[in-house]
Amino acid sequence: MPDDRSPTQDLRAHPDRYRVGRGEQGVLTVQPYKDELLPLWRFRTPDVARESAAALRAAFDDYLASGDLVGADMARKFLQMGFTRARRYANHPGGRKYDGPVPADRRGQSGAHGRAELPRGPEDRVKAESARIFKQEWDEVEQVAEYTAWRAAHKKEHG
Template sequence: MPFNYDLDFHSLDFRKHPEYYRVGKGEQGVLLVEPYKGEILPHWRFRTPEVARESSETIYGLFEAYLKAQDFVGADMARKFLQMGFTRARRYANHRGGKKYDGPVPDDKKGQSGAHGREELPRSPEDPLKAEAAAIFKRKWDQAKQHPEYVRQRAEFEAQYGK
């Protein structure tokens, strides 16, 4: 099932109501699903390789703690933050300032990914520090996706609540 953006994210506690959570595609919902966003976001940083290493290790520690607590939603949200660390650091590695598209995002498309008719800006020369930060997050993201307990809990969650 696709991620449901029509939920009341301001009042919904996904720890108490995991039945409303959907894994979705990629990073969908990463900045919406509480209380996990509030628990993980303060640790999410990728400015330098050192900062990315500390951030990714902290988030991976949260990932493992959620798995240990049988909290798949929390583990999946931590996985999404690791993925987002990779994708955002790569964007900054390729585009100085992190801006990939020219022009403002139309109001009806805010919060969605993609160009939405805007022109893609040319790539800057690669920033090696951001590229290294991205690689650090990529390794932790891959580790999370392949973690046997994550794979088991994901299958169990999807069997119970749907994909």
């Protein structure tokens, strides 16, 4: 059986194998949701972010209405990732948070891995507004009772 986070495993067909994880964990590996949601995810300008966040929220609502709670969680993760990536670009010109290349044995992983954090530049107000738009939608989906109840039960049962 493939690993729970295998990019080839169809978790719509096997929702019991899905692990909620922390934050955005798995957002770019869980299929078929990655292929459905990634094209909707953009944050370059507030107008683009507004359109993207609305599309991701609509996907969240559609998944929820059809009982596909794994899909709803993935849409939530893309909203969260829209916020975190836009904030990173708002704080760090070019989006680079750490100095130097990622060590070869740490490629594909997140975090500093011993690298120094680059100083923050002056805030990019355009990206900060994009982040605010995603944060508002993310906060709203986190308040949907059906979704939060499912997520808590799924984490308890499946991890």
